[in-house]
Amino acid sequence: MAPPRALSEFVAEANEVLETLAHDVAVLDAQRGREPEPDLLNAIFRAAHSLKGLSGMFGQERISTLAHHLEDVLDALRLGKVLASDALLDAILDGVDVLTLMLREASGEAPSDETARRATALTETFVRLASGGQQTAVDVLDEVGLDPAIRSVFTEYEEHRLRENVKKGIALWKVRAVFSLDDFDQRLAGLNATLKPLGEVISTLPSSQPGDETSIAFDLIFGSPRPQHEIETAVQTMASVQPLTNKPVRPRLVSEPEPDAPRTRPAPRPPVFASDVSSPELTPLSSSSPSGVMQGAEPSLRSLAQTVRVDIARLDGLMNVIGELLTVRANIHRLADVARQAGATPLPKLWGQELQKEARALERKLDELQAGVLDVRMVPLGQVFDKLARLMRRLVRQSGKDVHFEVSGGDVELDKLIVEELSDPLMHLLRNALDHGVETPDRRIAQGKDARGLIRLKAQQLGNQVQIEVGDDGAGMDEGRIKQVAIERGLVTRELTDELERRDLLNLVFLPGFSTRKDVSELSGRGVGLDVVKTNLARLSGLIDIDSRRGEGTTFVLTLPLTLAIIRALIVGVADRTFAVPLNSVTEIVAVKPAELRTIERREVLEVRGQTLPFVRLSRIFGLQELPVERHFVVVIGLAQERLGLAVDALLGQEDIVTKPLGGRLKGVPGIAGATELGDRRAVLVLDVAALVEELKRPQAAVG
Amino acid sequence: MANPRFEAQLARFFYRPDEDVGAWLELAPEIAEAGEVAEELPEEFLAFELGAEVYAVPIGAVREILKVPAITGVPRVAEHVLGVMNVRGEMLPVYDLKQRLRLVDAPQRVTGPTDLPRESRVVLLKDPEGDAGILVDRVQGVVRLPLSKLEPAPNLGADRRAVAGLGRAGGNLYILLDVEAALA
Structure with a gap:
């Protein structure tokens, strides 16, 4: 069995390939009914191929086998042997799902019979689909009189593309270009870019002419509906343009084959693949030749994406360091302040000012660093949306x-x-x-x-x-129906529903047990x-x-x-304790006099802008000393659709904090999400606002 | 929360279990072995005072000895949990063993070094369920106790289960602490 490191590497890598595959298949699915784009099909084919190779290398037979059959179907599809029927697309979509499931099982989930059953069924479907509808006997390429010698150099796929072009009545051209060996790769790319808008570059063949030591010639096999002069204008001096076929291409053209070609051409070189290059000067070509990329014969070991995979725990580690730096920053600020204000003597005062300046520079850089690390953690929602789109279509x-x-x-x-x-x-x-x-x-x-x-x-x-x-x-x-159901299930009383506003009525659907x-x-x-x-x-x-x-x-x-890693928190004081309240759940802060509080069924409530909120003293729910106050500071919490007023004794400011769990033994404390450190290194507890809101909704907690 | 120990291991080794659970399965046998080795009693113990009694824990179970740091009280936890302390960015619980072992009647309130005598220390213990500190009145030092001469704990009643045994050296009695039971 593969060592654990290798297994997790495999899972990560395979996941990446599978995500690319899933994304492209989703695009393919969205184009249902149209003829699939060759580039897209190729990308999907390559991804399936990579997955097969990858899982084969890691001994993941099940994934490898299914990917292999998927690859066969895709190959048949891109070679035009089978049509992109609904059945075929459904099978491909299903294949992506099953591969995802199998990958999850490979990474430690219990294998399910259901997955195995689906995989077997799919394999059969793939085999049936891949062998379906064979190509018709009449070959259009024969009809247009393509030199068999030229034909022999094309790969099956290139030949298929030639055929597709001919079928549509698109003329084939041979574009001959001679480039200096110094910069041929850039110039070839330039030529490709010029030609692309006019048609399809089907193949790039190196040519033995002119046989010069400092230059190299290419024949680009090009399919384009545009007239010859237009192509010539486009390529200007870069290349010359000739028709590839002996007869003009017309859709469904029928003619007798011509026995020999009037135009002779030196024995063509084999198409250029990495492993198949006959002359050393041509070696660099493999990297820029599309035919090399199209070939699926050798499994590519290169990663598909230019990215580094990082365990998110490592990013959390970095985040913690930044969190500590933020603390240091706050300390430096404080010291600078002290030194500046201790200004009886001029020297410390000057130092204090300098220190303050440096501290501000540090602050800016820290902000950048923090933003940078947060940025690394960011991924596009598309990752989830693609999966959802696939699911929804099904x-x-x-x-x-x-x-x-x-x-x-x-x-x-x-x-x-x-x-x-x-x-x-x-x-x-x-x-x-x-x-x-x-x-x-x-x-x-x-x-x-x-x-x-x-x-x-x-x-x-x-x-x-x-x-x-x-x-x-x-x-x-249907509000009426919601009301009725909520009463029937005993979730609310009839009297209460009469008082509820429309928005609150709708929110009843979030109660447990409502459907x-x-x-x-x-x-x-x-x-x-x-x-x-x-x-x-x-x-x-x-x-x-x-x-x-x-x-x-x-x-x-x-x-x-946007993120939960570093959050802005409100620092509050209750009795002699300090707590941090995540600001993303705070909607506003108000001050109320005790006389302004009212009670409903003996529960304290508070009115904020015409809305009545439950009023809860943090000191009471945490069993802390209740100090007599002239007015309460009320932190209004908005979480999901819940609103709640949380009374505290003092507001101490705002800080960027990194919440850390309370060691393993204390992690289940209700209402506490973790702890963070502020300037004096003392641990400050961070409230778990969601848990508090949840807890206060339960009737018995109100007495608390 | 079926098996808290299992959870703690997961939390320690993997932040993203969905990505790494495969590797964890491979590591599992090693964890089991490491646990067995730790359970074997070593000869060296750290001795510390709690009130008038002297306790000892295997030196291998001690992560470090700290001067009493600022301790933040945590609401809604057992009385013998003094709170959490910040050990170089790690938030760890601190236990009041005297309260836990019923050496004192009333729980003491400790928020930092100023509430305690100068010799007080926090002994940070390693534990598979999460490292934790215990507040002690004084650290005596390392004692060697011959394993063969350790006595089993006398039966003092059901609630004295945190005593793993007794050791004697140089005329002194050392109460061997069952760390896991003491922190439970």
Whole structure:
């Protein structure tokens, strides 16, 4: 068995390949019905090929076998032997899913029979699909009179591309260029770039002419519908242009083959591959020759992406160091201040000023460093969106509804940890939108809507936060029904629902055990509701809001912090203790006199801008001494859709903090997320706002 | 939270279990072996005073000895947890062993060195469930106790389970502390 290091390396590498593969397949899927782009197909083919090679090297037989069959199908597809049918695309999508599952199992998850069963079924499908529909006997390349000697140098794939061009009636040209050996690679690339807009460069063949020692000639086999003079104008002095075929290319041209070609050409060199170069001068060519890249015969050991994979724990380590530097910075500031103000004698005063200046420079650089490390942790949401798009396409097909799934903002970046944690809640919301939101086509038509429903997944960055919307244009939520269900399940009393405003009514759906439909479909099944979504989001310090209009649709708006690694915190004093409250969950701070508090069912409440919030004394819930105060400072917490006023004795300022867990033995303390250090190195506890809000919602906690 | 020890190991070795769990499986046998070695009693012990009694822990279980740092009280934990301390950026709990072992009746409130006599120290113990400090009145030093002459703990009642045994050297009695039980 591979050593552990190697295994985790494999999993990481394979994951990367698989992500690329999944992304490209998603693009391919989106182009369903059109002829697949050759470049895209090639990219997918190469990724499948890399995965096969990689898993083979690490003895991952199951993955290797499936990837091998996938590669066969893709090869047949790119060679035009089979058509991009729905069945084929579905099988490819399924293949990506199963490969992902198998990779997870390889990395330690318990293997499931379900995965094995799917893999076996897929393998059979792939074999059947790959051998399907053979090429027709009549070869169009014979019809246009392509010199068999020239033909022999093409790879199967290149020949397929020639054939495709001829079928479409696109003329084939031979573009001959002579470059100096010094800079031929750049100039060849330049020529390629010039030709690309006019057509397709099918192959680049080195030529033995002119046989000069300081220069090299190439024949670019080029398919283009443009007339010869136009191509000549484009390439100007770079190259000469000749027709490749003896007969003009016309679509579906039928003619008798001509026995011999009038134009002779020296015995063509074999196409250039890394392993197959006959003359030493040509060696560098392999790196710039497209034909070398197209060849899938040798497994490439090079990584697909120009990136460094780093265990996120290492980044956390760096973050901790930065956190400590921030503490040092605060100390230096304080010392500088002291020295400046101790200014009875001029020297310390001067020093203090200098120190202050340096401290500010340090501060700027530290900010840059902090931003840099945070930046490294950022990954595009597209990583999750791609997966969701694949899932949605499948679910939509299964659901029998007609739904357009629209994704935007995949390039918005978020902390890696947050992105990972987001996939489940988003999946849940999307399934809900499909299951409970969008109506059946008949019903939509009856309501005068477009038969085709719309589900949107949209992300955008707003300052230090990211907003993600999951919306549909379906039926919207039925407040009456929500009210009824909530009462039936004993989640709220009838009297209370009468007092609730619309927004609060909608928010009842986040209560545990709430589900408005009894016939939970297979798709959104599992019996978990929106409460799970809310809990997951709260763990990420996120807010969730609902906007729903009857008959027009429902939109969930998720607001998330960009990162959880270094956060800005409000430092508060309670009794003689100090606590840190993450600012991303603080919506505002107000001061109230004790006389302004009221009680509802003996629970203290507070009115802020017309909204009534529960009022909770931190000293009371933590069992600390309650100091008599003239006024309470109330930190208003907004977490998910919950609001809460937390009373503290003093506000001590704001700091950037890195939250660290309380050693293994104390990690389960309710209401405490961890500790951080401030200027004097003393540990300061960081409140777990989500846990506190959750706890205070439970009735018995109110007495607390 | 089925098995807290398992969780602690995971947390220690892997920040991202989904990426590294495979490697963890490979490491597992080594962890098990390391644990067995640590359980074997070494001959050298660190002796310290708690009130009038002298306790000892295997020297291999001691990570370091600290002057009493600032200690931040943590609400909602057992009385014998004094709070957390910041050890070079690591947040670690500090236990009041005298309270835990019922050597004193009332819990003491400690927030830093100024609340205690000058000789007080925090002994930082290694523990698979998370390292933790214990507050001691004075550190005596290292004693060698012949393993063969260690006595089993006398039966003093069910709540005295933190005593692993007794050792004698030079006319002194050392109470061997069962670290795991003492921190539980």
